[in-house]
Amino acid sequence: MNGHSLCADAVDLAELGIGSHPPQELSSLTAPPLTPEHPRIRSAAVDSDSQQAALAAGSVVDPEIPVLTVADLGVLRRVQVHRDGSVDVDITPTYSGCPAIAAMSADIRRALADAGHPAVTVSTVLSPAWTTDDMTDTAREMLQRFGIAPPGPAPQAGPVALGLAVRCPQCGSRNTRERSRFGSTSCKSMWTCEDCSEPFDHFKAL
Ligand SMILES: [Zn+2]
Secondary structure (H helix, E strand, O other), X not given: OOOOOOOOOOOOOOOOOOOOOOOHHHHOOOOOOOOOOOHHHXXXXXXXXXXXXXXXXXXXXXXXXXXOEHHHHOOEEEEXXXXXXXXXXXXXXXXXXXXXXXXXXXXXXXXXXXXXXXXXXXXXXXXXXXXXXXXXXXXXXXXXXXXXXXXXXXXXXXXXXXXXXXXXXXXXXXXXXXXXXXXXXXXXXXXXXOOOOOEEEEEOOO
């Protein structure tokens, strides 16, 4: 573990039972390639000249959950290629104090250099703040396949919705129980599946 993750604290994959017994399919699990039609690429690229750079930047993955691209995470906000070839990139951190953002910035600069853009400025923008709703459906699907129950809709103002069952990422059962409001990291809670008895982490909606 290199200490970088989607959250402020490291995701302990071994604790999830992933590191100790990696299923065969997990090791070959990779983020699906991005296309110019990807909704986060379309919204980030300020013009058609910026599209290829947005694809290169957006393909960078979360350091510890390498099946999630920064595009699918909703972290990539804006990519602009200037006439001199220099690139401006805006990214938004997932959770406050998230150390992964530094690793992602470096990886974005590297990806753009490989794509022929050595002059890159990566800026961190805090507004509008990132929420779990910024994750694409692909991100949720990949989290699920990675063994982490994806977040539900972000909480709205008003009465808290009760009875939202969390689906077990191993067997799909909704017969699950929250064990701890705060799991291995502050952004996740620990759950156990009553049907397959497997413990798993759930990304809390934010
Ligand atoms: Zn289960």
